[in-house]
Amino acid sequence: MQTKFAKRVTTASRSFTRTILDLTAQSSIISFAGGLPDAALFPRENIEKHAKELFKTEDNRLFQYSNASGVEALKVEIAKKYVNTPSTQIMLTNGSQQGLDLVCKTFLDEKDCIIVEDPSYLAALGLFHMYNATIKAVPLSSKGVDTDVLEVLFRDYSPKFFYTIPIFQNPTGYSYTLENRHEVVRLAQKYNVILLEDSPYEALRYDGVQTKAFADLLPELTIALGTFSKTLAPDFRIGWMKAPQEIISALTLSKESTDLQNSKFFQHICAKMMQSGELQEHTKTLIAYYRPKRDAMVNALHELFGDSIEFVVPEGGMFIWVNFKKCADSMKLFDVAIKKGVAFVPGSVFFADKRVTSYGRLNYTNSSLEQIETGVKKLYEAYNKL
Amino acid sequence: MQTKFAKRVTTASRSFTRTILDLTAQSSIISFAGGLPDAALFPRENIEKHAKELFKTEDNRLFQYSNASGVEALKVEIAKKYVNTPSTQIMLTNGSQQGLDLVCKTFLDEKDCIIVEDPSYLAALGLFHMYNATIKAVPLSSKGVDTDVLEVLFRDYSPKFFYTIPIFQNPTGYSYTLENRHEVVRLAQKYNVILLEDSPYEALRYDGVQTKAFADLLPELTIALGTFSKTLAPDFRIGWMKAPQEIISALTLSKESTDLQNSKFFQHICAKMMQSGELQEHTKTLIAYYRPKRDAMVNALHELFGDSIEFVVPEGGMFIWVNFKKCADSMKLFDVAIKKGVAFVPGSVFFADKRVTSYGRLNYTNSSLEQIETGVKKLYEAYNKL
Secondary structure, X not given: OOOOOOHHHHOOOOOHHHHHHHHHHOOOOEEOXXXXXXHHHOOHHHHHHHHHHHHHHOOHHHHOOOOOOOOHHHHHHHXXXXXXXXXXXXXXXXXXXXXXXXXXXXXXXXXXXXXXXXXXXXXXXXXXXXXXXXXXXXXXXXXXEOHHHHXXXXXXXXXXXXXXXXXXXXXXXXXXXXXXXXXXXXXXXXXXXXEEEEOOOOOOEOOXXXXXXXXXXXXXXXXXXXXXXXXXXXXXXXXXXXXXXXXXXXXXXXXXXXXXXXXXXXXXXXXXXXXXXXXXXHHHHHHHHHHHHHHHHHHHHHHHHHHHOEOOOOXXXXXXXXXXXXXXXHHXXXXXXXXXXXXXXXXXXXXXXXXXXXXXXXXXXXXXXXXXXXXXXXXXXXXXXX | OOOOOOHHHHOOOOOHHHHHHHHHHOOOOEEOOOOOOOHHHOOHHHHHHHHHHHHHHOOHHHHOOOOOOOOHHHHHHHHOOOOOOOHHHEEEEOOHHHHHHHHHHHHOXXXXXXXXXXXXXXXXXXXXXXXXXXXXXXXXXXOEEOHHHHHHHHHHHOOOEEEEOXXXXXXXXXXXXXXXXXXHHHHHHXXXXXXXXXXXXXXXXXXXXXXXXXXXXXXXXXXXXXXXXXXXXXXXXXXXXXXOHHHHHHHHHHHHHHHOOOOOHHHHHHHHHHHOOHHHHHHHHHHHHHHHHHHHHHHHHHHHHHHHOEOOOXXXXXXXXXXXXXXXXXXXXXXHHHHHOEEOEEHHHHOOOOOOOOEEEEEOOOOOHHHHHHHHHHHHHHHHHO
């Protein structure tokens, strides 16, 4: 018997990154492929302490059904990250990936147009395809997006939103300049386009100074997504959205029909860690461990590859976007690299049109300094073999 | 500026039940409205014990990203509930509501037809509307669905699935007879229609003997949904799906793009409680507390209302579906009852066409024996006042 799936499913294919992750999880391969935080750094003692405290202080309502938008104490703490924002403009999600899903569900009819950066976050591209969206891509450079192209797309396609990762972008590590942001804001206002601002990495800054978020520059047209997966722990499954009241109300309705609510248990722990300043301290620790990892990868790439590759040193986040310019198709480099014992993500998958590219994404947060050194050497051997 | 939501959102309205829940949460009103378990009965000591154990025995990967389908040990335990089922045919969800959402996402194109029982679970009806499904309803009685009507609907509309709650249905408390099940199975086979079998209450049986599930009678065409929200705790947010391999694979892909994965922490605790038999013991405790509550409500209704109402005594679950036959529109009874200090859910909201009805849904699990007695008295006063 033929199973009659929806059209959206028959056009979806299994995530290539998932395949790489499965491959590297089971082997001795050094993996620069994933986007995982370093598990050794999870603040286990703090989590355990607050978990025990919760069992002592909270009554059984801790485990009962509750509301769809999340624990008030945590929403209050998150609201402080933004200018003049009441907690009613915050809602919590099952990781920020669910935020993306709820925005699609709440805004997209079939064939509606949305704009993405080229390249962009892989799992967002996959999700947008699931909603049968018309996806248009705007070129991204190390300074931000090409605003000339963006204006044409805003004007010609009246998109429902522009999906933007303006700080330490995935996969590139690039950040928009303040000038670029202001120009994007001007265009969003002119054409009445929502900015869907995804900032999972913004707390992981190793150099430079934080610039203003779209959520503060243009609050009335921005839906901001954030997450504790990179600063606390992915298994907490806590992301958030910040948006104007009318939009948060609609998103909350979508959340109710999607999965009623999230677990409150880790939301309480997260709130305690913010109230006490423990999360802020922990973020400093993460930066102290991740900065040398980034430096180690940057230095190893410079020393071994010299002028044969190009990349921009990221000021934060988890990724380096390398142009392996002597290898027009990085998928071929990937095949050789895997045999040498090192993995990365070939750039093709991050482009809306899956074009052949010489670029590749390298993650440095989930490898030790030694693995970074060895892995880059293996990658260099693979590059020379081509 | 006009916010351009998707069509699905503009047709959705805020759940009436949520409104009642918000109303009753803040007041002295006795509520028979919700579908909540009794929070006093949550197995808190077990949960705390296993949580402490997890912190001792598991390494930091406990809090790292993992796979979309859930903790293997728990899937193995759940698979044992079904005949000849490997754990690969099980996947875990963020409560069974997310299972419903993922099935819709994976199967429904715009306007696709689905069949529901009339009346049916409110939040499922809301979700199906969000997917712009064409919803057809089949009459439900205390013996099961009207299979003559079901056959016509299967034949004329080629539905993607039939959403069925065959045991202790919500809102009615009715269960299909085995004969009715066999007839539904025959029709599903004849017309190649998937049975989406939702069984959140099946473990809460106070009388009678369990009959076979569609998942075992017709495994090749059944997607079964289950949950720990009624037996363990809603905040765990653990539901599951059991389906043929091809379907589980497609659902897992949908889960990945929807929210990547769930928290594994409570999945581990749930697995431990099943392996040790603690959950099975706890379910007996629940039954020992819930059966007298059901009896108290049944007796109070009989004693006070006599022949002026009609209902079928449910063999399990959480609800009694009462025909307030002297009040053609139970919404009017609701308005008076609220003023008297007792809430229930008027039946209208559970029907696909929201028809005016004399029925209402009463929950007995989340009230004390005393509240049940007092609440039914207040309800009787309201009924007499009309």
